[in-house]
Amino acid sequence: MKDKKEEILKRMTPIFCKVFDSNKLEINYDSSARTIKKWDSLAQISLIVGIERLFNIKFTVSELADLKNVGEIIDLILIKKK
Secondary structure (H helix, E strand, O other): OOHHHHHHHHHHHHHHHOOOOOOOOOOOOEEEEEEOOOOOOOOOOHHHHHHHHOOOOOOOOOHHOOOHHHHHHHHHHHHHHH
């Protein structure tokens, strides 16, 4: 399971780099709007759209409302991909 989470994190990182316009951005499971300065509502939408396209999934509004950090996004992706 940890390997799958690591793989998803790796695949998601370019999306974060693009949205936040930084090739040096390092994200981890605890990364969130609190730890990344430019992470606002517009960035959130861009991230979600990019992630949905990358993994060919769709999130519901209620699923997104509860997400607090990257780790929770990864957990939700794993649930959606089952």
